[in-house]
Amino acid sequence: MGIQVAVAGASGYAGGELLRLLAGHPEFDLVTATAHSKAGQRLDAVHPQLTGLDMTFVETVPDVLADADLVFLALPHGESAALAAQLPAGVRIVDLGADHRLTDSDAWTRYYGGPHAGAWTYGLPELPGQRERIAASTRVANTGCYAATITLALAPLIAAGVAQPADVVVVAASGTSGAGRAAKAHLLGSEVMGDLSPYKVGAHQHVPEIKQATGATGLSFTPVLAPMPRGILATVTALPAGNAADSTAGNVADSTAGNAADADPRAVLARAYADAPFVHLLPEGRWPHTAATLGGNSCHLQATVDVDSGRLIVVAALDNLGKGAAGQAVQNANLMFGLPETTGLSSWGVAP
Template identity: 50%
Template sequence: MTLRVAVSGASGYAGGEVLRLLSSHPEVEIGSITAHSNAGQKLGGLQPHLHALADRVLEPTEVEVLRGHDVVFLALPHGASADIAAELSDDTLVIDAGADHRLESTPMWEKFYGSPHAGTWPYGLPELPGRREKLVGARRIAVPGCYPTGSLLGLAPGFDAGVLEAEDVVIVAASGTSGAGKSLKPHLIGSEAMGNMSPYGVGGVHRHTPEIIQGLSWAAGEEVSLSFTPTLAPMPRGILTTATAKFKRGVSVPEIRAAWDKAYRDEQFVHLLPEGQWPSTKSVLGSNHVVMQLAVDESSGRVVVVVAVDNLTKGTAGGAIQSMNVALGYPEGTGLTAQGVAP
C-alpha cells in the first residue's frame, strides 16, 4: 500500500530535507506540504533543489490540512508540534522532528524550554540500545536532536557494555550553520560565519544537554553526568563530535574497541572505521550514514570517540524516515541508500 505523507514546515531546512528523502522512497506519495509564514508560495521558490515538487503550493500548517494522511512529519519549532499532534488521529503515524516529545523529565523540559511538557514519545534512534523495539508499530515518534544523534551513538556502546564510568563525560561538538534553522540571525550571515568558529550554549545550558544525558543514562542504567559544549563551524551542514569518558579500572584496550565493534558491526548506517582512519563531515554529506573512530588515552584513563554525522540527514530527516520504516515494517534503509558525496 502506498503511504500518503504530509510534511509541515516544508520551507525550512529540516522540512526540505524530509521532502528530498521522501521523493526517493518507493512506498510514499507526498500529500500536503505546509508552511506558516510562507503559505501560498510555490515550494520551488524556497527549496529550488526539489525540482519534482517545485510547482507545489505551500498550504497553511493547520490540522484540517494534515488530517487524512497515513504519516505526518512535523518539522516545526519547539512548542508548535504538541497541539497539532493532539488533534490528529491515533491511526496516523506522527513523527515530530522538533523537541516537544523527546524528554521524559517534565522538570528538565520546563527548565530548558520554559513551557509545559507535552509528554514523551518513543525515541527515534534505532541504533541506541533498547530503542528499536519500541519503534515497531509506534504511531507517535520523537526524532532526536542533531547533537544528541552523534553524541549518543558515539558513547552508548561503551555504557551499554559497562566499560565506561558514568561520571565526568565531556562532549564538544562543531555544527554547520544549518543547525540553527533558516531564520535570519546576524551571527549566521556570511560575513560573520565564514572563516570563523565560535562557541555558544556554554556551561550546560544548551537545550540538547538533558536529551544527551537521558540517552546515555538509558544505555548506562544509571545517571550520567555531562559537560556539553557546542560550537559553530563555518560550513553549511554536518556535525563533528568529540566525546570522551573515563573507562573503568581493569578494562583492556581490546575490550573497549570490541564494545563498539559489537554494537555496530551489523548496523546499516553506523560505521566504526578501521583503526587509523578518522571521520570527516564531508564523508557523510547528504547521507544517513554515521562514521566514527575511537582511541584509548591510557595516560588520562579516557576513551575518545570522534563522530561525523550530517545534521540534516541522519541528524534529522533521515533519522525520521528510518524510524518511519521501522514503525511500519519496511526495510530500515528504504529510501535511504545514498552514500556520501565527495569531494
C-alpha cells in the same frame, strides 16, 4: 497507491531535506507540505534544489494533515505538541522537534519552559531494543542532531561498563544549518565564514536529552558553530571504568590491564552496531570527518584510548540534516510501516 505522507513545517532546512528524501522514496507518496509564511508558494521557490517538484505549500492546520497515513512535524520547538494533539490517533507521526523527547518533565520545564507534553518513543533505532519499540509505535520523537551524534558514540560504552558515566566531556561542532533558516545577523555568511564560534557554553538545552539517551550522569557539553552548511563532528571523552580520576598517564596501562579486551572501546562499538546499516565503525587509523557523511544517512565512528590521559576518546560524524534529522525521521517511519529500515535512504555521502 502508496503511503500518503504530509510534512508540516516544510519550509525550513530539515523540512527541505525531508522533502528531498520523500521525493525519491519508493513507498511514501508526498501529498501535502505545509508552511507558515511561505504558504501559497511553490516548494521550489523556497527550496530551489527541488526545482521541478510541482507542489505548493499550504497553511499548517490540522485539517490538511488529518487524512495522511504519515505526518512528519518539522516545526519550531513547542509547536508540534499542540498540533499533534489535534490529529487522529491512527495517523502515524514522527516529530522532528524536541517536544516529546524528554521523559523528565522537570528537565523540560527547566530548559524549555512551559508545560511538558509527555514523552514519545525515542527515535534512535540503533539503541538496544529500540527498533522494535519504534516499529510498534504510532508516535515517535526524532532525536536531536547533537543528541544522535553523541549517543551513537557513547551509549554503548556506558552500557557496557567500559566508560564511566560521571565525567563525560563533549565538544561538538555543527554546520550552520543546525541553527535554522531564520534571518539572524550573527548567522550571515559574512559572519560565519572563516569563523569558529562557541555558543550556549556551560548550559545547553540539549544536555538533558543527551544524558537521558547516553546514560551519562555528568556532562560538560560545548557546542561550536563551524563554517560549513552541514555536518556535526562530536569529540566525546570519558574516563575508562576502573580508572580513578587521579590517575596519571603512567598508570593508565595498569588500571585498565585487568580486563583489556572488554575495555576496548572499538570492540564494544563494533558489537553494538554489527547489524546497523547506517552506523559505521571505521577501520583503525581512519577517523570520521563530516564531509564524508554529507547528504547521506550514515554516522561514522572511531575510538581510541588517549596515550597521555587514559581517557576514552570517541569521535562521531554525521550530517545534521540527514542522520541527525530528516534521514533519521525517514528511517523511523520506515520501521513504523514495516518497511526495510533502509528504504529510500542512502549510506553514501556526497563528496567532495
